[in-house]
Amino acid sequence: MPSSGPARGGTAIESQNNGESPGGSSPAPQADRSGAAAIRSVLRIRPFRRLWIVLGVASFGDWLGLLATSVFAAAQVSGDTAKGAAFGGVIAIRLLPALLLGPVAGVFADRFDRRWTMVICDLLRFVLFASIPLYALTGASGALVVTWAAIATFLIETITLMWIPAKEAAVPNLIPRARLETANQLTLITTYGITPIAAALVAAVLDRSVRGVTGGQMPSWAEPAQLALWVNSFSRLATALVVVFGIREISQVRTGEREPTEQSMMRQFAEGWRFIGQTPLVRGLVLGIFGAFAGGGIVVGTAKFFAASLGAGDAAFFLLFGAIFIGLALGIGAGPMIVRDMSRRRWFGMSIVLASASVLVLAFAIHLSMAMLGAILVGAGAGMAFLAGTTLLGGEVADEVRGRVFAVVQIGTRLVLILAIALSSILVGVGGSRRLTIADLGISVSSTRLLLLAAGVAGIFAGISAFGQMDDKKGVPVLADLWGSIRGRPLMPAEPFVSNGLFVVFEGGEGAGKSTQLAALADRLRGQGRDVVVTREPGATAVGERIRALVLETEGAEAPSPRAEALLYAADRAHHVATVVRPALVRGAVVISDRYVDSSLAYQGAGRTLPAQEVSWLSSWATGGLKPDLVVLLDVDPRTGLARVESRRQGADRLEAESIAFHERVRYAFLDLAAADPKRYLVLDASRSAEEIAEAVARRVDEFLVDPAGIVHPRPAHGPDTTVQPELSDEELMAMERSP
Ligand SMILES: Nc1ncnc2c1ncn2[C@@H]1O[C@H](COP(=O)(O)OP(=O)(O)OP(=O)(O)O)[C@@H](O)[C@H]1O
Numbered sequence: 001m002p003s004s005g006p007a008r009g010g011t012a013i014e015s016q017n018n019g020e021s022p023g024g025s026s027p028a029p030q031a032d033r034s035g036a037a038a039i040r041s042v043l044r045i046r047p048f049r050r051l052w053i054v055l056g057v058a059s060f061g062d063w064l065g066l067l068a069t070s071v072f073a074a075a076q077v078s079g080d081t082a083k084g085a086a087f088g089g090v091i092a093i094r095l096l097p098a099l100l101l102g103p104v105a106g107v108f109a110d111r112f113d114r115r116w117t118m119v120i121c122d123l124l125r126f127v128l129f130a131s132i133p134l135y136a137l138t139g140a141s142g143a144l145v146v147t148w149a150a151i152a153t154f155l156i157e158t159i160t161l162m163w164i165p166a167k168e169a170a171v172p173n174l175i176p177r178a179r180l181e182t183a184n185q186l187t188l189i190t191t192y193g194i195t196p197i198a199a200a201l202v203a204a205v206l207d208r209s210v211r212g213v214t215g216g217q218m219p220s221w222a223e224p225a226q227l228a229l230w231v232n233s234f235s236r237l238a239t240a241l242v243v244v245f246g247i248r249e250i251s252q253v254r255t256g257e258r259e260p261t262e263q264s265m266m267r268q269f270a271e272g273w274r275f276i277g278q279t280p281l282v283r284g285l286v287l288g289i290f291g292a293f294a295g296g297g298i299v300v301g302t303a304k305f306f307a308a309s310l311g312a313g314d315a316a317f318f319l320l321f322g323a324i325f326i327g328l329a330l331g332i333g334a335g336p337m338i339v340r341d342m343s344r345r346r347w348f349g350m351s352i353v354l355a356s357a358s359v360l361v362l363a364f365a366i367h368l369s370m371a372m373l374g375a376i377l378v379g380a381g382a383g384m385a386f387l388a389g390t391t392l393l394g395g396e397v398a399d400e401v402r403g404r405v406f407a408v409v410q411i412g413t414r415l416v417l418i419l420a421i422a423l424s425s426i427l428v429g430v431g432g433s434r435r436l437t438i439a440d441l442g443i444s445v446s447s448t449r450l451l452l453l454a455a456g457v458a459g460i461f462a463g464i465s466a467f468g469q470m471d472d473k474k475g476v477p478v479l480a481d482l483w484g485s486i487r488g489r490p491l492m493p494a495e496p497f498v499s500n501g502l503f504v505v506f507e508g509g510e511g512a513g514k515s516t517q518l519a520a521l522a523d524r525l526r527g528q529g530r531d532v533v534v535t536r537e538p539g540a541t542a543v544g545e546r547i548r549a550l551v552l553e554t555e556g557a558e559a560p561s562p563r564a565e566a567l568l569y570a571a572d573r574a575h576h577v578a579t580v581v582r583p584a585l586v587r588g589a590v591v592i593s594d595r596y597v598d599s600s601l602a603y604q605g606a607g608r609t610l611p612a613q614e615v616s617w618l619s620s621w622a623t624g625g626l627k628p629d630l631v632v633l634l635d636v637d638p639r640t641g642l643a644r645v646e647s648r649r650q651g652a653d654r655l656e657a658e659s660i661a662f663h664e665r666v667r668y669a670f671l672d673l674a675a676a677d678p679k680r681y682l683v684l685d686a687s688r689s690a691e692e693i694a695e696a697v698a699r700r701v702d703e704f705l706v707d708p709a710g711i712v713h714p715r716p717a718h719g720p721d722t723t724v725q726p727e728l729s730d731e732e733l734m735a736m737e738r739s740p
């Protein structure tokens with residue numbers, strides 16, 4: 001009876017009796033820890049701690065350097081236009097190398113020892129930063145000093161292009177993958193949150209104190225912009241020294257694991273691009289990140305006109321900017337705590353969709369408050385996408401090509417951002433002041449809104465496409481998975497499996513007549529010439545028989561505790577399903593089982609009062625989500641059933657000997673389960689005669705067998721996701737700390 005079963009590969013595993021999974025497909029095991037605890041645990045890893053300090057110092061120097069070189073260049077010339085040109089020129093020159101040399105820079109990170117790449121880059125930057133104020137001290141003309149500042153800045157940025165991929169590619173080698181996300185959170189918050197603020201504060205304090213000390217008559221070398229350049233220069237020297245003496249691990253990981261490549265740089269370069277183009281995960285990530293940056297660029301490029309379209313002024317423009325940054329911080333800082341164990345691949349695509357849908361909110365905003373909400377959500381989506389994207393790139397791209405991939409992301413994001421800002425501001429500039437009036441409907445639409453609308457829609461498509469390319473839980477419903485993840489119980493994908501048979505389970509309390517009915521049904525079906533497998537839980541296999549003895553034939557102190565009992569039944573089930581049920585269903589047999597998952601939910605859940613959801617996860621995990629096609633529930637008053645059992649005079653086993661209250665709970669749990677999924681259950685009054693019951697069962701089973709191809713197997717249940725990476729124990733962390 002070939003029929004494509006719902007448990008086929010990629011089918012969603014959904015709740016069985018509301019059971020849920022505590023795991024996610026892509027690793028996110030830090031999510032359950034509090035933010036502070038996760039950060040403490042990642043900072044306990046010595047090489048990362050040192051690298052984080054280096055990054056903080058370097059980033060502080062960078063921000064100070066950006067302020068200092070720009071202010072310094074402007075100070076060397078007179079006149080507003082010249083000052084403006086000098087200031088803007090330095091900033092533009094900082095972006096230029098990325099456009100020209102970005103992709104090649106990644107080859108350095110993959111080809112040469114990353115520690116030495118970082119050290120040499122930092123030493124060169126130390127010299128170049130120092131050269132700017134030194135040259136000014138030689139008494140050269142303002143124009144020459146500005147020219148040198150521009151050349152030095154260009155060189156510094158070129159060098160930075162090699163330093164960043166080397167650093168980015170090194171981080172995943174220094175920490176366990178499970179902690180990569182927290183490490184990225186920490187790095188992003190340090191680079192874009194703490195250090196720019198610290199740099200601005202230091203620049204202001206420097207300016208005030210120098211002016212205070214010198215009474216405004218300061219020598220040129222004491223100008224705050226020059227001092228800031230010195231600070232930046234020495235920060236580079238400091239980071240070079242820390243990397244060379246304090247983080248040897250950056251080299252050790254690489255030389256220990258890989259042979260140096262024989263390939264030419266050109267080949268390595270081409271190979272990097274090929275890898276990005278041909279690897280769906282990386283392609284999806286890179287496209288998604290570019291899409292997010294393009295959207296961000298369009299929001300930035302249209303922001304002025306957008307604020308005007310709200311009838312608000314410059315203040316609204318700055319408010320919207322602030323809102324985007326607040327959103328970014330929220331996304332990066334709180335995102336992982338919200339989605340918890342969600343697959344990071346899925347989270348990435350969803351975040352892009354969130355950011356893009358929020359751009360649509362902006363497009364339709366009729367009030368500043370709505371626009372503020374949209375801006376916060378745009379930032380949050382972009383922040384989460386960036387965090388998930390960098391974490392996935394770090395964790396899932398092989399060390400050999402990681403530098404090139406990071407370099408492409410680095411250059412691509414800058415390029416996309418600049419293009420998006422430039423093009424959108426040109427487009428909006430052309431049509432911004434105009435309004436399109438649609439027919440005579442009195443609806444007018446500004447071109448700014450239309451552009452935002454187009455960007456939002458394009459972003460949603462980019463997000464969905466990235467999601468589709470990278471999805472590691474194909475077939476698992478997205479919103480249910482998201483909701484489950486937020487509650488700490490993401491769904492898991494079904495075990496690949498095609499059922500060609502029929503799976504019927506008999507459930508009910510003690511002495512309900514399950515064995516009697518099961519035998520009658522099997523005889524009937526065999527009489528029709530069908531392949532029938534009669535089985536039971538617990539005890540259908542040799543392993544199961546031993547488990548059966550452990551759960552039913554032990555007493556007193558020897559008897560398993562409720563949790564141990566639940567685990568033993570689950571162990572029996574896992575083995576039973578794997579070795580008996582699934583193979584029989586695959587070959588097309590009718591499998592009739594005396595008890596299955598519902599017995600655990602009723603006996604261990606309701607009877608022993610263990611949490612039903614946990615018992616359900618356990619069974620879902622044990623069975624890989626396999627649900628029966630039909631459950632025949634034989635309902636009988638426990639007193640009647642137990643009396644029948646007693647009349648067999650075999651003596652009561654451990655569970656039969658439980659109190660009437662226990663068996664009452666079991667009975668009502670069975671009835672509740674049936675009520676929750678009536679299509680899949682046939683509930684029969686087991687006090688009727690055995691013949692009557694057998695007839696009702698036969699009628700129902702015949703309905704299935706009349707048109708075997710039409711059997712719609714139930715969608716499998718979800719359980720804990722076993723692909724979750726384990727957390728490192730404190731001992732393992734200590735071992736990492738001790739490693740040289
Ligand atoms: N409909 C019925 N009416 C009266 N007696 C029945 C009926 N069905 C089965 N019996 C009898 O009740 C006893 C228990 O039946 P059976 O072993 O089929 O129940 P069970 O549910 O499999 O029991 P257990 O819970 O011990 O596995 C047997 O002696 C059987 O002959």
Ligand SMILES: Cc1cn([C@H]2C[C@H](O)[C@@H](COP(=O)(O)O)O2)c(=O)[nH]c1=O
Nearest residue numbers: 537538569595596599600603604655656
């Ligand atoms: C599968 C399963 C069974 N039980 C209990 C129910 C019964 O008391 C015995 C099995 O005995 P039977 O004569 O074969 O019906 O085990 C349980 O508590 N949990 C389970 O998952």
